[in-house]
Amino acid sequence: QQQVKQSPQSLIVQKGGISIINCAYENTAFDYFPWYQQFPGKGPALLIAIRPDVSEKKEGRFTISFNKSAKQFSLHIMDSQPGDSATYFCxxxxxxxxxxxxxxxxxxLP
Amino acid sequence: DAGVTQSPTHLIKTRGQQVTLRCSPKSGHDTVSWYQQALGQGPQFIFQYYEEEERQRGNFPDRFSGHQFPNYSSELNVNALLLGDSALYLCASSLEGGPWDNEQFFGPGTRLTVL
Structure with missing residues (x-):
C-alpha cells in the first residue's frame, strides 16, 4: 500500500521556469509534510516542510501548497535554475x- | 557544527555475511532513524532508536537489528545478507520534543553492495 503518491516521475523545465511536483497522501493522521532534495551519491537534504494547519509556506524560491481536504500537497520551484536539477521526494x-x-x-535545461 | 556522519562510505559483502553500519547524529540530536534506499526509489523506514531503545519499526525482517549508545550514536546490523539488501543505507537524526520534532536530518549514507 503506497501511502504517499508522487507525480510526475520525471520533469524537464527550462531555466527560469516554474517546476511543479505533486503529492497525495492517504492517512489523515500524518501531521508533518517535508520535501527533500537529493543529488546523486548524497543523502536527502531537507528543503522545506509544512504542517496541515497551514495552506501555504514559502522559503525563497520554494513554495509548498497544502490542501488538507483533498489530501494533496505540491512543491513549486520558481525561477528554476540548472543547480536545482536533482531528485525531489515528498x-x-x-x-x-x-x-x-x-x-x-x-x-x-540551461 | 557537524551534521550526521556515517561510516563506512562504501561496503562490499557476499551473500550470507553480516554487516555493521555506523551513524553519529547531528550535534544536539538524541533520536536516530535508519532507512534503506534502493536504486531509483525513495527511502524506506527500517527503525528508530530513542533512549537506547527501538521504539518504531518498519516492515523489515529480524535480520535487521540495531543499537543506540549512550552518546546517541547508533549501529545498524544486517545478518545473513541477501542480494536484495544491496542499497544505500541512510541514517537520520532528530531531536525529541523539539519545535519540529518530526524534522529529520540525513547523513550521506553507506552504499552496501552484496555479491
Missing part, C-alpha cells in the same frame, strides 16, 4: 516515522 510523517514518495527526477 514525504509524510506521523510520530517521527517518515513515509517517502517515489521521487521526481527534475532536470532544468
Amino acid at each position: 514525504a509524510a510523517s506521523r510520530v517521527n516515522k517518515i513515509i517517502f514518495g517515489k521521487g521526481t527526477r527534475l532536470h532544468i
Whole structure:
C-alpha cells in the first residue's frame, strides 16, 4: 500500500521556469509534510516542510501548497535554475516515522 | 557544527555475511532513524532508536537489528545478507520534543553492495 503518491516521475523545465511536483497522501493522521532534495551519491537534504494547519509556506524560491481536504500537497520551484536539477521526494510523517514518495527526477535545461 | 556522519562510505559483502553500519547524529540530536534506499526509489523506514531503545519499526525482517549508545550514536546490523539488501543505507537524526520534532536530518549514507 503506497501511502504517499508522487507525480510526475520525471520533469524537464527550462531555466527560469516554474517546476511543479505533486503529492497525495492517504492517512489523515500524518501531521508533518517535508520535501527533500537529493543529488546523486548524497543523502536527502531537507528543503522545506509544512504542517496541515497551514495552506501555504514559502522559503525563497520554494513554495509548498497544502490542501488538507483533498489530501494533496505540491512543491513549486520558481525561477528554476540548472543547480536545482536533482531528485525531489515528498514525504509524510506521523510520530517521527517518515513515509517517502517515489521521487521526481527534475532536470532544468540551461 | 557537524551534521550526521556515517561510516563506512562504501561496503562490499557476499551473500550470507553480516554487516555493521555506523551513524553519529547531528550535534544536539538524541533520536536516530535508519532507512534503506534502493536504486531509483525513495527511502524506506527500517527503525528508530530513542533512549537506547527501538521504539518504531518498519516492515523489515529480524535480520535487521540495531543499537543506540549512550552518546546517541547508533549501529545498524544486517545478518545473513541477501542480494536484495544491496542499497544505500541512510541514517537520520532528530531531536525529541523539539519545535519540529518530526524534522529529520540525513547523513550521506553507506552504499552496501552484496555479491
